[in-house]
Amino acid sequence: xxxTTHDTETDVQDRAILVSLVTDKIKRTGIDPELSxxxxxxxxxxxxxxxLDVLRQNKETPDSRWFxxxxxxxxxxxxxxxxxxxxxxxxxxxxxxxxRNLEEALDLKIIDRTQLILDIFAGRAKxxxxxxxxxxxxxSYLLPRLSGQGKNLSRLGGxxxxxxxxxxxxxxxxxxIRDRITELKRQLDEVVKTRELHRERRRKAGAVQVxxxxxxxxxxxxxxxxxxxxxxxxxxQLFATxxxxxxxxxxxxxxxxxxxxxxxxxxxxxxxxxxxxxxxLEEVNEANLVLHVVDASSPMRExxxxxxxxxxxxxxxxxxxxxxxxxxxDLCQPVQLEMLPTGTGYLKISAFNPExxxxxxxxxxxxxxxxxxxxxxxxxRGDISSLLYRVGEVLETTYDENDVLYNVRLNKEDYDKWGYxxxxxxxxx
Ligand SMILES: Nc1nc2c(ncn2[C@@H]2O[C@H](COP(=O)(O)OP(=O)(O)OP(=O)(O)O)[C@@H](O)[C@H]2O)c(=O)[nH]1
Ligand SMILES: [Mg+2]
Numbered sequence: 001x002x003x004t005t006h007d008t009e010t011d012v013q014d015r016a017i018l019v020s021l022v023t024d025k026i027k028r029t030g031i032d033p034e035l036s037x038x039x040x041x042x043x044x045x046x047x048x049x050x051x052l053d054v055l056r057q058n059k060e061t062p063d064s065r066w067f068x069x070x071x072x073x074x075x076x077x078x079x080x081x082x083x084x085x086x087x088x089x090x091x092x093x094x095x096x097x098x099x100r101n102l103e104e105a106l107d108l109k110i111i112d113r114t115q116l117i118l119d120i121f122a123g124r125a126k127x128x129x130x131x132x133x134x135x136x137x138x139x140s141y142l143l144p145r146l147s148g149q150g151k152n153l154s155r156l157g158g159x160x161x162x163x164x165x166x167x168x169x170x171x172x173x174x175x176x177i178r179d180r181i182t183e184l185k186r187q188l189d190e191v192v193k194t195r196e197l198h199r200e201r202r203r204k205a206g207a208v209q210v211x212x213x214x215x216x217x218x219x220x221x222x223x224x225x226x227x228x229x230x231x232x233x234x235x236x237q238l239f240a241t242x243x244x245x246x247x248x249x250x251x252x253x254x255x256x257x258x259x260x261x262x263x264x265x266x267x268x269x270x271x272x273x274x275x276x277x278x279x280x281l282e283e284v285n286e287a288n289l290v291l292h293v294v295d296a297s298s299p300m301r302e303x304x305x306x307x308x309x310x311x312x313x314x315x316x317x318x319x320x321x322x323x324x325x326x327x328x329x330d331l332c333q334p335v336q337l338e339m340l341p342t343g344t345g346y347l348k349i350s351a352f353n354p355e356x357x358x359x360x361x362x363x364x365x366x367x368x369x370x371x372x373x374x375x376x377x378x379x380x381r382g383d384i385s386s387l388l389y390r391v392g393e394v395l396e397t398t399y400d401e402n403d404v405l406y407n408v409r410l411n412k413e414d415y416d417k418w419g420y421x422x423x424x425x426x427x428x429x
Contacts, residue, residue, distance in 0.1 A: 014048070014049040015085045015086050021059060047123070052084075055079065065097070076108075086109060094112045137276040137277070138272075140276070202258060209287045210258065211291065212261050213262055214294060215294070218328075220261050221234045221245075223291075239264055241263055245260065249361070260287070285316055287320055289322070289364065290317065291325055291364075294326050296348065297329075297331035297336065323360075374426070375405070379403065387418060388406055395407045395408065
């Protein structure tokens with residue numbers, strides 16, 4: 001993707017120069033700094049920022065005072081003057097002192113990747129839960145950056161545009177922010193309890209949960225919409241979805257599952273955000289099956305898949321059965337298609353191809369269907385027979401003297417749940 005710039009100018013728009021510092025430490029992470037920078041451009045544009053230019057520097061370690069080297073600070077000042085920038089956005093996380101020093105030296109608004117992501121989330125939050133979680137993440141990010149901030153406090157919290165925690169909330173001191181954090185956590189606890197009640201109800205109703213997860217912009221919401229006609233927000237931008245949306249999906253064969261769309265993941269997802277969004281992300285933990293949606297056309301496909309897997313691991317959901325959906329194959333080059341892994345658990349799809357949608361529901365049905373087992377039930381154990389009909393799908397019934405032989409399809413969860421009653425009746429031959 002080319003670095004895009006815009007010519008249109010509005011009064012309120014942030015006009016930014018992006019800055020990337022590649023240190024030895026970053027090189028060791030294996031993340032391509034150029035791809036990361038491309039992503040930063042997308043993030044900035046998503047936040048409504050006009051990207052004017054990009055500056056890069058290679059340096060063993062960051063400068064403790066300026067983050068970038070002194071000479072680069074000068075270069076940034078000249079570029080900002082020449083292009084009329086009012087903001088500099090750094091691709092790596094800055095300390096509070098570095099932000100302050102740069103702001104004073106350059107008279108530019110200084111923002112780092114984390115703050116930019118938090119700003120985008122702030123603009124997206126719609127539900128009470130989402131709004132509380134974002135503010136909590138913003139304040140947690142801000143708090144350690146306030147030391148010695150004095151009167152400049154409100155300036156730091158400004159963020160992109162007029163969003164962010166807002167000046168009114170930040171004009172007081174750290175103690176007030178701590179109080180606010182405590183209050184937000186209390187409110188969040190309440191909302192979380194309500195969410196847990198809903199979840200509990202769904203669990204009791206025996207609903208099978210399927211979660212759409214994946215890197216931001218992979219096509220999760222598009223798939224939810226295509227599969228269930230849900231009226232959800234879809235945009236070619238990062239973090240279009242913030243709050244989980246659930247819809248009933250009917251599978252081939254008539255079985256129904258609850259399909260949930262979730263917030264997209266991204267590399268270096270701010271830690272405060274993950275912590276604050278734990279309740280929302282727990283929807284993923286509850287899932288019986290994870291549909292991992294991948295943008296197969298992305299040059300960062302492999303890195304993105306790894307990032308998603310590591311976040312799933314952090315959430316404790318790495319053991320949940322998973323189907324990988326390689327989406328957007330209509331945008332793939334032939335060579336990209338060839339490189340995609342094949343086999344069970346993988347599907348190559350386009351969200352807009354109805355045949356692929358059918359293949360998805362078939363694969364979900366297969367995955368949830370589980371294995372078939374043979375049971376031998378004595379004629380006087382009608383209780384066990386009816387349990388089999390209730391929890392499994394009886395495929396075949398035959399009679400052998402006083403016993404009834406059943407061939408039953410039973411998924412793993414139901415077998416785990418009812419095994420203590422059924423195990424004695426499994427027919428080994
Ligand atoms: N060409 C093509 N575009 C697709 C396909 N699936 C989704 N898109 C487009 O990709 C963009 C992102 O789709 P979304 O469904 O919003 O992606 P998401 O994964 O929900 O993204 P976030 O909510 O931001 O995490 C939209 O412009 C979709 O129209 C596909 O199979 N082919
Ligand atoms: Mg979405």
